[in-house]
Amino acid sequence: xxxxxKKGWFQRLSxxxxxxxxxxxxxVVSTFVKEPLSEEALERLEEHLIxxxxxxxxxxxxxxxxxxxxxxxTSDERxxxxxxxxxxxxxxxxxxxxxxPLSGPKPYVVLFxxxxxxxxxxxxxxxxxxxxxKGAKVxxxxxxxxxxxxxxxxxVWAERAGADFESRRDGADAAGLAFDAxxxxxxxxxxxxxxxxxxxxxxxxALMDELLKIVRVLKKVDADAPHETLLVLDAxxxxxxxxxxxxxxxxxYVSGVVMTKLxxxxxxxxxxxxxxxxxxxxxxxxxxxxxDDLQPFDARAFSRSLVGLED
Ligand SMILES: Nc1nc2c(ncn2[C@@H]2O[C@H](COP(=O)(O)OP(=O)(O)O)[C@@H](O)[C@H]2O)c(=O)[nH]1
Ligand SMILES: [Mg+2]
Numbered sequence: 001x002x003x004x005x006k007k008g009w010f011q012r013l014s015x016x017x018x019x020x021x022x023x024x025x026x027x028v029v030s031t032f033v034k035e036p037l038s039e040e041a042l043e044r045l046e047e048h049l050i051x052x053x054x055x056x057x058x059x060x061x062x063x064x065x066x067x068x069x070x071x072x073x074t075s076d077e078r079x080x081x082x083x084x085x086x087x088x089x090x091x092x093x094x095x096x097x098x099x100x101p102l103s104g105p106k107p108y109v110v111l112f113x114x115x116x117x118x119x120x121x122x123x124x125x126x127x128x129x130x131x132x133x134k135g136a137k138v139x140x141x142x143x144x145x146x147x148x149x150x151x152x153x154x155x156v157w158a159e160r161a162g163a164d165f166e167s168r169r170d171g172a173d174a175a176g177l178a179f180d181a182x183x184x185x186x187x188x189x190x191x192x193x194x195x196x197x198x199x200x201x202x203x204x205x206a207l208m209d210e211l212l213k214i215v216r217v218l219k220k221v222d223a224d225a226p227h228e229t230l231l232v233l234d235a236x237x238x239x240x241x242x243x244x245x246x247x248x249x250x251x252x253y254v255s256g257v258v259m260t261k262l263x264x265x266x267x268x269x270x271x272x273x274x275x276x277x278x279x280x281x282x283x284x285x286x287x288x289x290x291x292d293d294l295q296p297f298d299a300r301a302f303s304r305s306l307v308g309l310e311d
Pocket of ligand 2: 117120121122150196
């Protein structure tokens, strides 16, 4: 992930966020060019921020900050975008953190949680490939035991990454599998254990019980495990991602958020209210389905790209 050349990944992020940035800045920016700040234009900016899923609270603060940065100035398009990017970055900088499974205890256990379709398995697969490329000994655990297709999809990622794969038959107890796999990983000197989970939200309490049971049995092996619980959220669902954060954030001991599908969505702005609603910081972003399309979250770069600025 972090080994990808910076320019390449920024371009991918920008290409991905171009629909968000168009929606947010195209009309708005032109109303500020060569004009002193007017209340009307500021109001329009606030509306566009809210329409871009940034939410009312963050949008109001961004507009206030933008007003301070721009006060008394007439500017060109670039300066306006710079001021807007700075205002968005001020919201996000305190909500950024790094994911570094190779600097913690071994084996470092990472649990992936989130609703079906959010990108858990894909994110896990990308991380596995990145870690094995760095020479780490990686075990992947198919904790989504309900669907054979889910297991197969994960197995393909494991093979591609050159990671070992632990699974059980349909409907097996996910916690039992997680416990045995972790014990084995410990005995056999693995660096990282990546545990996929089911995401059926039709029965919220059953899902949460299952996740908590997995956490409980992992703690029997090591009280500090799981060392990371990543909540995977899909940006394309817009403000629904906030609801999902509420459901999982409250019960699942989330330590980091991954925002996926920031490529090609007009709703990338939702990362801002999610970052602020969540107790856990944003750690990674997904900008495509490919193995290189997972990136460390960089608040400043994200903000620049969101308003349509280049690196
Ligand atoms: N465009 C895009 N698609 C993604 C991204 N992450 C995951 N996906 C796709 O989203 C779909 C659901 O992902 P999956 O990992 O199976 O979700 P899960 O049900 O949470 O395990 C798959 O088709 C993935 O290829 C991303 O960052 N960008
Ligand atoms: Mg899955």
